Amino acid sequence: MKNDLPDIAALEALLREQRAAYRRAPYPSWDERAAHLKTLREVLLDSRDAFADAMNADFGNRAKEESMLAEFLLIKEEIDSALRHGKRWMKAQRRATSKWLLPARAKVVPQPLGVVGIIVPWNYPVLLAAGPLISALTAGNRAIIKMSELTPRTSMLFEQLVAQTFARDHVAVVNGDAALAAAFSSQPFDHLLFTGSMKVGHEVMRAAAEHLTPVTLELGGKSPAIVGPHARFDYAVDSIVAGKVLNAGQTCIAPDYVLVPRGKEQAFVERARARVARMYPDFARNADYTSIISARHFQRLERLADEAREQGAQLHALADASPDPHARRFPPVAVTGAPDTAALMQEEIFGPLLPVIPYDTLDDAIAYVNARPRPLALYLYDDDKASVGRVTHETIAGGMSINETLMHLACESLPFGGVGASGMGAYHGYEGFVTFSKMKPVLTQARFNARGLIAPPYGWRVRALLRVMMRF
Template structure:
């Protein structure tokens, strides 16, 4: 074929997208048909599937670690073990321990007026669940929702991020080794495929990602009245009181910030610190950071920013803040490197709300520090902006803790810690407002992917017809006298 006859790349891309969409719709139809034939999988079947999933993760652990490292350019295997592998296994173990109790119908009370009767709630699988996974923790944020969906008895279709092709390849092989595609299927592709995926008539759709994309997902789902769970993000603040030793405070929140190079939805986004303690806080962060990430290691042992586009975005935040008069303080001796997609933890002193770094979720190793005079200023500032996914209080003072807890909103809170509420299996995880809609993990995950079906039943005795028409009898008058007051 001559050059003139070569097919343009754009035509090839359109053809690939069209093929992916066709396959996706076919997969969805197969799952719907399969669910219609098995609407309530047994407890034993669900347990068997979860155990197989856990075993497959353990068998493929090293392949997953290697794939994560390749996708990030470099990612610490320890961070992958903690953030992706351990958290996924823990979710399976917790679910296996409690699933039998979750599945039992719940008895509900019946008032005297409706006696004799019985009431209960039966948790029924919804059907075919859609899961849109992000790139920052591609294993855990695929497996975690999948565990909840399977525990509830559903079938699942998963759309994985195009930013993590190596990890996707391992997960596709792992899942195909356990499940027929009519049970768990995977869709790959870029934004156009994701858009089509979110428009399928799922029985429930869970999306993890940015607030901006979350709006598009919810809009697409609304066309089919699909219920959604949105796990988004936002600017999660740290609030330090004027009494806690700053070395102690830093120890409690810094790993939540530095893990995965800050590319975590619940990562501390900025810090409120009493003005008189800001310089001391900077010194404490610098000291703790150097002990955790010695400069002599260089960036060969540091997790990278996922790609150059994201790295450029972060550099732009720093450049703008500096041009507007803020002080930018990179930590360690290893400078930012665009080719390697590396950026050290960088502090910003003197930022304000006019700067992009204080308007957008940072999602990287940048940490603005804001001095404050009075706690009420902090609370007013937090409440004036979108509700965060996480809020982190560094204080041993109960009054300080409760003042913040009772006067702010956030998806979740850590007191004298940061970010790790996400991996406490018995706590629901979710946002509020711009940081998300709905929650999952633990029993909340099981219930999110279940329909709570009310069942009201009567036996042979039936007295309700005593209140049927014709109205105006003595019984009606007696009933109103005693029950409508």
């Protein structure tokens, strides 16, 4: 954040500036909102090569194709969907009126909340800045975005482009360290959206509570994949591995562990090894595999693997390469026999380690998932309709994909959000519009109505009316 004032004072001044601008124009027209969305679409897509280069430098290695598929294609689809549907979402929604309130009319009127705060993580820095911003702009809000300090080149480019594209009192980006992030979450925004770890999510929610700021928290967690009794086994393994190795597992909805029918563990490992070999031939020199974001995160993955091995787990390398701390390349590893007490089984992994856990019956698999905090995502591979129905209705997760991983996030018409320990609230599509709107209920009473019949002084007439009303 470029300012002569200290960063926190500048942030507070920026919030006041945006709030004053909101009060001057609290309800932008659809044409204004659509113009903002089109402008955002143009600047991000025109700069996608520069962003891909910046992310490649920030990560140490990240394929341009991966950035295009996992970030910019989703941004384009989200904006296009908002442009198709946003005008309809803005319209007042008629609601039914109780017979005792007739001839009154009821409706819900969507209104912009005001100034939205967005805290962005490092793993998909452009997507997770732009996605909430799209919802906020569609709902008619102003926004301040705090980018991650772990992706400095990407964050600075995003700040520069936003500053060149939007008025400061409309959309602004701030960059800074953890102290600025803490100050950011304590500001009196009209809504605060945070994407990141559960640990930091606790801190954000505590800080937001000071001003009773409503929050949307996207926190991740240990998302399970279940290879069901009637799964197409090879397809299931291939799909789970593809979901796990995207961005080297640094994805909030990556499959964190996989449940397989007992006796299938080794078959899973062998098929997974073959799949990795097909995806990343000559792994050690393959440029398509993403590096781990920092030395600290790399060392954490090493610690998780080493501790699991020391506690009796078996580590199965899925690529012919060793971890490279210099390049921060951590090859995918399947883990069997990990005890539940291992940190690997307690913490969100956020990397290419994949515990493989056997189960005896589908009941056991469901019970295993339900005994743990509710995940951000759940993946089921099974072609049996009854099994699919059971897992769908007997487990709770932020989102679910059947015979697929990750792609429920790419469906812009579906809400994206957590539940319980994996977060609260949702955005994307219509649900994102609602998240960043006050859906104001409005009752309009007709000139001639019966309201006076139930007003004091209470007597025989009111008592008689109550008897009639309570019978219907």
